[in-house]
Amino acid sequence: MKSSAFLTLLAFGALVATPACKREKAASSGASTTENAVATYVAPGQKDEYYLFYSGGHSGQIFVAGIPSMRHITTIPVFAPYSGTGYGFDLETKKLLGDYTWGDVHHPGLSQTNGAYDGRWLFCNDNANNRVARISLSDFKTKEILGPIPNSSGNHGSSFITENTEYILVATRFSTPLPKGRYVELSEYEKEFSGMVSGIKVDPDSGKMSVGWQIKTPPIDFDLGSTGKGPSSGWAFWTSYNSEMAHDLMEVNASQADRDYAAFVNWRAAEKAVAEGKAEMLEGVPVIDPVKVPGVLYYVTIAKSPHGIDVDPSGRWICASGKLQPTTTVFDFQKVLAAIEAKNFDGEFRGVPVLKYDAIVEGEVPVGIGPLHTQFDGKGNGYTSLYIDSAVTKWKLPPWTDEEKKDLNKTVLDKIPVHYAIGHLVVGGSDTKNPYGKWLVAMNKMSKGRHISVGPSQPESSQLIDISGEKMKMVYETFTEPEPHFAQILKVDAIKPIEVYPKEENKDPNAVWDMKQAGVTRAGADDVQVKLIAVRSRFVPDKIEAKVGDTLTVHITNVEQTADMIHGFAISEHNLNVVMDPGETRTIQVKLTKPGIFPYYCTNFCSALHQEMQGYLSVKPADSAQ
Ligand code: K7E
Ligand code: CUA
Numbered sequence: 001m002k003s004s005a006f007l008t009l010l011a012f013g014a015l016v017a018t019p020a021c022k023r024e025k026a027a028s029s030g031a032s033t034t035e036n037a038v039a040t041y042v043a044p045g046q047k048d049e050y051y052l053f054y055s056g057g058h059s060g061q062i063f064v065a066g067i068p069s070m071r072h073i074t075t076i077p078v079f080a081p082y083s084g085t086g087y088g089f090d091l092e093t094k095k096l097l098g099d100y101t102w103g104d105v106h107h108p109g110l111s112q113t114n115g116a117y118d119g120r121w122l123f124c125n126d127n128a129n130n131r132v133a134r135i136s137l138s139d140f141k142t143k144e145i146l147g148p149i150p151n152s153s154g155n156h157g158s159s160f161i162t163e164n165t166e167y168i169l170v171a172t173r174f175s176t177p178l179p180k181g182r183y184v185e186l187s188e189y190e191k192e193f194s195g196m197v198s199g200i201k202v203d204p205d206s207g208k209m210s211v212g213w214q215i216k217t218p219p220i221d222f223d224l225g226s227t228g229k230g231p232s233s234g235w236a237f238w239t240s241y242n243s244e245m246a247h248d249l250m251e252v253n254a255s256q257a258d259r260d261y262a263a264f265v266n267w268r269a270a271e272k273a274v275a276e277g278k279a280e281m282l283e284g285v286p287v288i289d290p291v292k293v294p295g296v297l298y299y300v301t302i303a304k305s306p307h308g309i310d311v312d313p314s315g316r317w318i319c320a321s322g323k324l325q326p327t328t329t330v331f332d333f334q335k336v337l338a339a340i341e342a343k344n345f346d347g348e349f350r351g352v353p354v355l356k357y358d359a360i361v362e363g364e365v366p367v368g369i370g371p372l373h374t375q376f377d378g379k380g381n382g383y384t385s386l387y388i389d390s391a392v393t394k395w396k397l398p399p400w401t402d403e404e405k406k407d408l409n410k411t412v413l414d415k416i417p418v419h420y421a422i423g424h425l426v427v428g429g430s431d432t433k434n435p436y437g438k439w440l441v442a443m444n445k446m447s448k449g450r451h452i453s454v455g456p457s458q459p460e461s462s463q464l465i466d467i468s469g470e471k472m473k474m475v476y477e478t479f480t481e482p483e484p485h486f487a488q489i490l491k492v493d494a495i496k497p498i499e500v501y502p503k504e505e506n507k508d509p510n511a512v513w514d515m516k517q518a519g520v521t522r523a524g525a526d527d528v529q530v531k532l533i534a535v536r537s538r539f540v541p542d543k544i545e546a547k548v549g550d551t552l553t554v555h556i557t558n559v560e561q562t563a564d565m566i567h568g569f570a571i572s573e574h575n576l577n578v579v580m581d582p583g584e585t586r587t588i589q590v591k592l593t594k595p596g597i598f599p600y601y602c603t604n605f606c607s608a609l610h611q612e613m614q615g616y617l618s619v620k621p622a623d624s625a626q
Pocket of ligand 2: 535536537566567568602603604605606607610611613
C-alpha cells in the first residue's frame with residue numbers, strides 16, 4: 001500500500017469506526033452483564049485490590065484509581081499547580097515546579113528491586129519540558145523534579161526503570177542543535193541536530209536523581225522503550241522513527257523509507273565507558289559518542305514508524321511494533337548477543353553497527369492493524385494494542401512449535417474490540433519478572449459518546465478487561481480527564497502509605513505545636529513572619545497585621561495527629577491556598593501590595609465548626625506608623 005494512503009488510514013481509522021456496536025454487544029464478550037458487574041463491584045466500605053497509576057498527560061498530573069472498581073481515588077499533582085492540595089502554592093512546591101506551570105506526563109514507572117516492584121517510588125516524565133519527577137509512595141506526593149535535562153529535547157521515551165532502579169532511562173523524541181541555545185538553520189538538520197539517550201541516576205537510599213551519562217545519537221525521533229532483565233539485564237531498548245532524518249512535512253517525509261530503527265543500548269557498558277573517562281563533558285554531563293565507544297549502541301531495522309518495544313518477563317523476547325505494518329516483531333535476545341559476538345552486522349547507520357535482522361528475529365506475529373504497545377501476563381502471552389483496529393490481540397510468545405513457526409497466525413489466540421483508538425494498555429506487573437496478570441486496562445484515545453454528553457471536549461476512555469481466562473472478557477469502562485498514555489498497576493498490599501506525618505518526624509524549623517509559640521513577628525523593615533497553628537477549628541493566631549510593601553511569610557503547622565484531619569489556608573484575593581495534612585508544616589510567602597482587611601480561612605471542611613475556622617489579615621497603608 002502506498003504510504004500516503006496508509007497514513008490517511010492511520011489518521012482516520014479511528015473515526016471510521018463509528019460507535020455502531022451497541023453497549024450490550026460490547027459487554028457480551030463471553031460473560032453476562034451481571035457476571036461483569038459482580039467482577040468489578042467493590043461494595044461500599046470494601047476496598048480495591050490494585051492501584052492503577054494513570055499518567056495525566058498534559059494535565060501534568062498522575063491519577064490514582066482502584067482496580068477492579070476503576071474508581072478515581074485521588075490525583076497526585078506533579079508538573080502543574082493543583083489548588084485541591086495546595087500544590088504549587090507554598091514555597092517548597094513552587095520551587096519544585098520552577099519556571100513551569102504545566103508538564104506532559106506520559107509514562108509512569110514504578111521503582112524496582114530485583115525486577116519486582118519495591119513500592120518505594122513512582123517516576124514519570126514530562127515530554128514537553130524534558131523533566132523527570134519522583135513521587136514517594138509513602139505519602140503519594142511529588143518529592144523531586146529533575147530538569148530540564150541538559151542536551152535533551154522532547155523527553156518522551158521515558159521513564160523506564162532498570163531492574164534495581166539504578167537508572168531511569170530516557171530518550172529524546174525531538175532533536176535540536178547542541179548545546180541548547182545554539183542557533184542553526186533547520187536546513188542543517190541532518191548534520192547539526194542530535195538526539196540523546198540519558199541515564200538518570202537514582203540514589204538507592206534517598207531516591208535523589210541526577211544525570212549519570214548520555215549517549216549522543218543522530219537526529220532520529222526515539223519513541224517508546226523498555227529495560228532488560230534476565231539475559232537482557234543491563235540493556236535497554238527503544239524504537240525510533242524518522243530514519244530519513246527529515247525535519248518538515250514529517251507526516252510524509254518521515255515515512256519514506258521502508259524501515260526504521262530500533263536502538264539497543266548496553267547501559268552497563270555506557271556506565272563503564274564513563275568511569276573509564278571515554279566520555280566528553282557537555283553542559284556538565286559526560287556524553288558518549290557511540291562511534292568512538294563501540295559496544296554501547298546497536299541498531300536494528302524494524303517495521304516503519306514503530307511506536308512501542310517491550311521486553312517480556314523472562315527478558316529474552318523483545319517485541320517491537322510498527323504502526324504501519326500489521327505485525328509485532330519478536331527478537332530473540334540470545335541471538336542478539338550471538339550476533340554482536342559474531343559481528344553479524346548489516347552495515348552501519350552513521351558509524352554505529354546495524355544488527356542483521358534475519359540473525360536476531362524470531363518471528364513477525366500477525367497481530368492486526370496499527371500495533372502500538374505490548375504487555376505480558378507472565379503466562380507466556382503477549383497483549384498488543386491495535387490503534388487502527390481499535391482492538392487488543394492476545395498472542396503466544398515463543399518458544400513456538402514448528403507448526404506455529406510455519407504459520408504464525410496460529411500464535412494469535414484472541415482479539416477483543418475496544419472503544420476506540422487504543423493507545424497504551426497495561427497489565428499489572430508486565431515490566432517485572434513476575435506479572436500479576438489477571439487484569440488489563442485499555443487506554444483509549446477516543447470515547448466518542450459512550451458516556452453522557454459533556455459537549456465537544458470528550459473524555460478519554462479506559463476499559464477493564466479480564467485476562468484470567470483463555471478468552472479476554474470486557475468487563476467495565478470508565479472515563480478520565482486528559483490524558484492517560486501509560487499506567488502502572490500495583491498490588492495494594494505492596495505498599496503501606498502513612499496516614500499522618502508523625503510530630504517527632506517534623507523537622508521544619510518553623511513548625512510550632514504549642515499555641516504559646518505561635519504568633520506574628522516583624523523580623524525586618526518589611527519582613528513579617530508568622531508561625532501559625534491550624535487545629536480543629538481555629539487558626540492561632542487569627543489576626544495578622546502588616547503593611548503594604550511587606551513580604552508576609554506564614555508557616556502553618558497542622559498539629560492534628562488524627563488520620564484524615566486536613567486543614568487548608570487561603571487568603572482572600574491573594575491567589576493563595578495551601579493544604580496541610582496532619583502533622584505537616586507548609587510555608588507561604590506573599591508580597592503585600594494592597595491595603596485592606598483580607599479574611600483567611602480553612603478550605604477543607606474539617607469539622608462541625610469548620611466555617612468558624614477563619615482569621616483576618618489587616619494590611620495598613622505603606623505610610624502608616626507601625
Ligand atoms: Cu506512550 Cu501515548 Cu506517549 Cu504510545 S505514547 S499511545
Ligand atoms: Cu480546618 Cu476547615
